[in-house]
Amino acid sequence: MTIATIDAVPTEFARGRGGGGPAPTRIVVAYGFWIFLLSDFIMFSGLFAAYAVLSDQIAGGPTGRELFNLRNVFIETACLLLSSYTCGLQALSAERRQRGRFYVFAVFTFVLGAAFLVIEISEFAGMVSKGAGPSRSAFLSAFFALVGMHGAHVTSGLVWLTYMVAQVVVKGLRPHVLRRLLCFSLFWHALDIIWIGVLTLVYLIGAH
């Protein structure tokens, strides 16, 4: 492969080897958002580290094994997994300019995400009413900080999803709206990855 053939590549098909000019906007936007997501993972790693260090410090209070209800946790996991799936199908329908299917999958994603949040909030409320609130022990402080932070992310994801559907209604599936939708689906899938960590470290190992 000679220099001449590299120069002959049109700019819009640059492929990340230094030749051929800038990458497509879609690739650059996804990269920038990916950097943000990685910084979010690093923030979560601090909370995971705090939980790992403090999970034995129950100060005579209830342990995870007494508090966690794995049936609820399984339902929560199923909700998040399925909402990740419908979120992918939603992104796909948006790219294929199928607005009707996009709305249907967006509603599924929202409902499944909201179901996850409702279960989580009722779990938190139940724990607080049993006297196992965040101020009971260092273990519970770390638990509420980590799981609550994930829940706050899911909440902001639902707000963002509502806002994106409103943008599709008003502006249609224009290229810049599609790029925002791409970022939303990256965010939503990343939340699922963090949930796998929470599920494994907090619930499965904790209740074992």
Add this chain to the structure above:
Amino acid sequence: MDGDDRMFDDRNPGVRPEESVANVLSYTAGLGLAILLTIASFVVSQTNLLWAPGIPVGLIVLAFAQIGVHLVFFLHLGSGPDNTNNILALAFGLLIVFLVITGSCWIMANLNANMMPMSATVPR
């Protein structure tokens, strides 16, 4: 772009640059694998299928497998040239996450081991 496309683009054949690499099949395959791994995690944690002291390790291995499935099938992180920068950034992110978590556990375990024995009200 036909000739150049074949020469430069080592993604799947027939995928145009503005087109997503995703399709319904890849999401469905990802969902299937994720469900299998999740159920495996619950089974491992609730039964004696694994040697008891090895259960946390088994769960962590399953979690890493599932994170890999999510990265490939849902976030579409592949080995194509479009993804080189994403993979590099991910490698750096994983390094930092690893340092923060293992570093904290290591330091705190050392501090605990070097603590003066305290009253019996503090467990362990």
